[in-house]
Amino acid sequence: MLKMNNVSRIYETGTVRTHALRNFSLDVQEGEFVAVTGPSGSGKSTFLNIAGLLDSFQQGQYTLDGVNIQGLNDNALSSLRNEKIGFIFQNYNLIPDFSLYDNIDMPLRYRGFSAKDRKYRIEKSLERVGLIARKDYYPKQLSGGQQQRVAIARALAGEPKILLADEPTGNLDSLMASQVMTLLEELNSEGATIIMVTHDPDQARAVKRNVQIIDGEVSDFSIYAPSQNVSPIEASA
Ligand SMILES: Nc1ncnc2c1ncn2[C@@H]1O[C@H](COP(=O)(O)OP(=O)(O)OP(=O)(O)O)[C@@H](O)[C@H]1O
Numbered sequence: 001m002l003k004m005n006n007v008s009r010i011y012e013t014g015t016v017r018t019h020a021l022r023n024f025s026l027d028v029q030e031g032e033f034v035a036v037t038g039p040s041g042s043g044k045s046t047f048l049n050i051a052g053l054l055d056s057f058q059q060g061q062y063t064l065d066g067v068n069i070q071g072l073n074d075n076a077l078s079s080l081r082n083e084k085i086g087f088i089f090q091n092y093n094l095i096p097d098f099s100l101y102d103n104i105d106m107p108l109r110y111r112g113f114s115a116k117d118r119k120y121r122i123e124k125s126l127e128r129v130g131l132i133a134r135k136d137y138y139p140k141q142l143s144g145g146q147q148q149r150v151a152i153a154r155a156l157a158g159e160p161k162i163l164l165a166d167e168p169t170g171n172l173d174s175l176m177a178s179q180v181m182t183l184l185e186e187l188n189s190e191g192a193t194i195i196m197v198t199h200d201p202d203q204a205r206a207v208k209r210n211v212q213i214i215d216g217e218v219s220d221f222s223i224y225a226p227s228q229n230v231s232p233i234e235a236s237a
């Protein structure tokens, strides 16, 4: 689904040169749920932005769903991004003056879906996150957790191949965070491929695969048994 090979990303600002990713390699298969952890400034968002075709890189190869992105122009990159990627950000990135319905509609319009198809997708995705009754609300009328669920609905409505989430629960209290995590886990069990950056070790442990980034490099892979598969006997042992 996603394959990065020796990707390097260097930022140059004035005299400062930052090696945000160095020889970064990672392979994510369809249906995986990967938690990305690591210290602040280690390159997690850089990795996610490159994965989501929002940022470029200087060296290495990146193949997304079988497409080698090398040499694609900006137009080709944006249509690939719109078609394959669903983004979920820490601050939700909803448009305050748009209703929930119109927030989800906007990227669908951009992709040229018919009005009928858009309506179907918007309603289905709002139903999926439990907010269909509030489709005419505005973001500020919702709690943070609800706003993040709208952002997830917006990502889902385009039927992306992969969901990329950068600290999706970073602004939420623990109850709302666990609701958003439950939703992401359900989506993954329904087949969605998810890569999530998180600072929360409990969240990382709840996810099947962990990738730690330190200083722009993958420093550790751990495969955890999903907690829900622990049998009662093992759990009490
Ligand atoms: N647009 C940019 N211009 C210059 N330097 C940048 C830019 N974006 C990121 N960097 C630098 O690249 C490094 C990696 O940043 P990145 O945002 O990927 O870290 P992060 O792991 O997501 O950190 P955090 O946990 O704080 O969000 C940092 O040193 C950062 O200052």
Ligand SMILES: [Mg+2]
Residues within 6 Å of the ligand: 044, 045, 046
């Ligand atoms: Mg970050």
